[in-house]
Every structure is written in structure tokens, then in C-alpha cells.
Amino acid sequence: MPEKCIQCIYFEQAGPDNTSRTLDAALARAAELDIKHIVVATTTGETPVQLLEKRGEQGPRVVAVTHSAGFAAPNTQELLPDNREAIVQDGGEIVTCQHALGGVNRAVRRKLGTYQLDEIIAFTLRSFGQGMKVAFEITVMAADAGLIPAGEEIIAIGGSGRGADTAAVILSANAQDFFDLRVLEILCKPRAWR
Numbered sequence: 601m602p603e604k605c606i607q608c609i610y611f612e613q614a615g616p617d618n619t620s621r622t623l624d625a626a627l628a629r630a631a632e633l634d635i636k637h638i639v640v641a642t643t644t645g646e647t648p649v650q651l652l653e654k655r656g657e658q659g660p661r662v663v664a665v666t667h668s669a670g671f672a673a674p675n676t677q678e679l680l681p682d683n684r685e686a687i688v689q690d691g692g693e694i695v696t697c698q699h700a701l702g703g704v705n706r707a708v709r710r711k712l713g714t715y716q717l718d719e720i721i722a723f724t725l726r727s728f729g730q731g732m733k734v735a736f737e738i739t740v741m742a743a744d745a746g747l748i749p750a751g752e753e754i755i756a757i758g759g760s761g762r763g764a765d766t767a768a769v770i771l772s773a774n775a776q777d778f779f780d781l782r783v784l785e786i787l788c789k790p791r792a793w794r
Contacts, residue, residue, distance in 0.1 A: 609621065609789075611790045637772075639757070752772055753784060
């Protein structure tokens, strides 16, 4: 059976210092595999702006997935207006919706003090790092929004708080088919995280 050896970068620590290297690794592998879609998590919009600048005129479609409005505080959106404009102007698309592994079930936990299935899945995925959990989640959110196709190889970029430190080639899926989602390659991730 044939095998492939690809580079996987393990960062010593999690965090935004790894953003540039993570974006470079994602763009390089997207070019090698002819991947058409990169999904990137964002809070303020800074990371997808950097990704679009590195991508230039050619390259995969970039979908930025933001926090839902009210995530940090009631009636607020953390995506900065200037970054929103830059993302759209550079050909990126934006998904703002409820977290796939949060939402109403998080409200049940907060109100009734009991964890629900989606948060148990999120805790399990965090065993591989916060960025890997994020990569799963944003892939599902972008597929559910119809901005990436389900059942296709994409690259998902996540992070541990701010910036990006994790990238993976993922076979995408919608939320109702969550267990069909597959991590095909891990391009980079932190070796240590909280």
C-alpha cells in the first residue's frame, strides 16, 4: 500500500506567535493538494486579513468564521468593521452564526448546571488542542452556511485564543453528519497548551 510523508509542524507553545507560520503551511498544502477552500476562525478578523494578504489574487477561497453576536457581551460583534470590509474586499466570505459545539446546550449548562452532548464532544476534541476543536467546529459551521461543500477536502485553521496555531486538511461535513467529518492531515498544532 502506498504511503505519503508530509511535514507536520509542532509549535512549542500555543498562541498568536504561530499565526504567520500556520497560514504559510496551510497555503502551501492547499497548493500541493489543489484544495479550493480554506476555513479560518476569527474573533477580530485579523487572521483572515493576513491569510488573504498572503494568498494574493490567486488561491483557495477563504471563509472566515466569526463568533456569534453576543458571544463576548450582549448585543456586540467582535469582528472589527475595518477587518470585515478588508475580508470582503479581498474576496473572502464571512460566516457569523451560532457555534456548532455550543449554543442552546451551553444555555442549558449555564441555567441547569449540567453538560450536554455538544460540550462533551468539544471537551474531547480539546484533548488534541483548542485549535483542533475549533477546526472541527468552523468546518461544520461553514458547511452548514453553504459556503463550503460537504464531503470535500478543505483546510481548516484554528487557534488557542487569538491568532492561529493549528491547521488541518479535513473532509468536511454538515452538523447532522458530524461523525462523517475526517481529519486527513494535521499540518501544524501546538505541542503544549492549557
